[in-house]
Amino acid sequence: MLLLTIIILVIVIGACYIKFALPNVGEATTLKVDITPERVQHGAYLANHVTLCVDCHSTRDWSKFSGPIIAGTEGKGGELFNNQMGFPGTFYSKNITPSSLSTWTDGEIFRTITTGVDKNGKALFPVMPYLNYGKMDKEDIFDIIAYIRTLPSIDNKISDRSIDFPMNFIVNTIPQKASFSIKPSSSDSVQYGGYLVNASGCMECHTQVKKGQIIPALAFSGGREFDLPMGITKSANITPDKNTGIGNWTAEQFVTRFKTYADTANITKLPTNMPNTIMPWTMYAGMDSADLRSIFKYLQTVKPIHNEVVHFVKNEKGLK
Numbered sequence: 122m123l124l125l126t127i128i129i130l131v132i133v134i135g136a137c138y139i140k141f142a143l144p145n146v147g148e149a150t151t152l153k154v155d156i157t158p159e160r161v162q163h164g165a166y167l168a169n170h171v172t173l174c175v176d177c178h179s180t181r182d183w184s185k186f187s188g189p190i191i192a193g194t195e196g197k198g199g200e201l202f203n204n205q206m207g208f209p210g211t212f213y214s215k216n217i218t219p220s221s222l223s224t225w226t227d228g229e230i231f232r233t234i235t236t237g238v239d240k241n242g243k244a245l246f247p248v249m250p251y252l253n254y255g256k257m258d259k260e261d262i263f264d265i266i267a268y269i270r271t272l273p274s275i276d277n278k279i280s281d282r283s284i285d286f287p288m289n290f291i292v293n294t295i296p297q298k299a300s301f302s303i304k305p306s307s308s309d310s311v312q313y314g315g316y317l318v319n320a321s322g323c324m325e326c327h328t329q330v331k332k333g334q335i336i337p338a339l340a341f342s343g344g345r346e347f348d349l350p351m352g353i354t355k356s357a358n359i360t361p362d363k364n365t366g367i368g369n370w371t372a373e374q375f376v377t378r379f380k381t382y383a384d385t386a387n388i389t390k391l392p393t394n395m396p397n398t399i400m401p402w403t404m405y406a407g408m409d410s411a412d413l414r415s416i417f418k419y420l421q422t423v424k425p426i427h428n429e430v431v432h433f434v435k436n437e438k439g440l441k
């Protein structure tokens with residue numbers, strides 16, 4: 122009986138600690154980002170084509186290939202991430218236009234992006250890859266902040282999230298203090314490519330997960346499933362395995378594959394015999410060719426893993 126009481130007490134104290142003392146990533150710093158044209162321009166590049174803030178925080182048109190964003194919705198938020206897509210609850214991307222963030226300080230926005238703790242000290246669920254952003258160069262984050270400060274204001278009230286048990290407790294343990302890096306020089310292409318791969322979250326989608334956490338031993342080997350209305354899409358093996366990955370691709374093939382989708386004529390129609398893809402081709406298509414080439418060089422250095430992936434699979438909803 123005494124043992125049971127002690128066990129219950131330990132659980133209650135533990136739960137209270139997680140619920141009330143965490144997340145603990147420190148105060149938001151006092152920070153004032155200079156909104157210079159250079160910062161805004163580079164921030165726009167990163168947010169639209171690398172870190173893809175605008176991809177998740179705008180309305181996407183799923184009647185087109187890879188769901189390009191609808192012009193005029195930049196930053197308004199409201200995109201849904203739910204159980205059906207493999208998330209532990211119902212989450213909505215937030216309104217990040219000035220209409221919503223004008224009451225936030227730059228330091229509060231900075232802490233949110235790089236640690237996952239919002240203005241009110243609440244832990245965000247890592248739908249948004251804030252652990253990756255916390256490893257970036259501070260200067261890049263400043264540029265992104267300068268850019269989102271200049272987005273046209275859109276009034277859009279976002280519904281509250283609801284998190285399933287036990288993730289509603291666990292979520293408080295996920296935010297981490299940031300460990301920033303210095304961006305490698307672009308002449309050091311493998312290192313620089315690695316920096317871009319972290320910033321653009323390729324690994325999250327291209328690695329299988331167990332209970333929502335990626336399996337590091339299977340990094341980049343694909344096969345993560347996304348259950349979409351028209352069928353299941355599985356991510357590709359992008360390790361340098363020669364038979365099942367991209368080991369036989371040339372840098373030019375890789376760059377061309379991405380750049381194909383910069384031409385809107387190639388995205389207007391949905392493929393008729395397969396589900397749409399969640400690989401954000403249209404956004405990445407705006408990446409500089411040199412940056413894509415660095416990404417390719419980096420990916421050629423990761424561990425090759427043999428994993429044959431069928432990208433598009435019928436599900437009970439069938440393929441139309």
Ligand code: HEC
Binds near residue numbers: 282
């Ligand atoms: C994969 C989708 C995704 C990407 C990419 C993404 N976000 Fe988010 N973001 C979300 C979601 C979902 C939430 C809400 C999470 C929650 O409620 O737990 C969020 C929350 C936020 C918040 C908190 C706002 C508030 O009102 O609470 C800010 C600020 C933010 N994101 C900015 C950014 C910036 C800047 C980037 C790019 C560096 C970015 N996001 C990239 C999905 C994303």
Ligand code: HEC
Binds near residue numbers: 354358
């Ligand atoms: C939101 C999830 C998501 C993100 C983020 C993502 N991918 Fe993908 N990717 C997919 C899926 C799903 C496929 C398979 C379907 C398709 O080809 O569109 C795919 C396909 C690919 C292919 C085609 C491979 C082949 O064999 O045809 C390449 C190359 C690729 N991704 C590279 C990348 C790189 C590099 C990044 C980061 C810059 C990245 N992906 C980020 C989901 C994602």
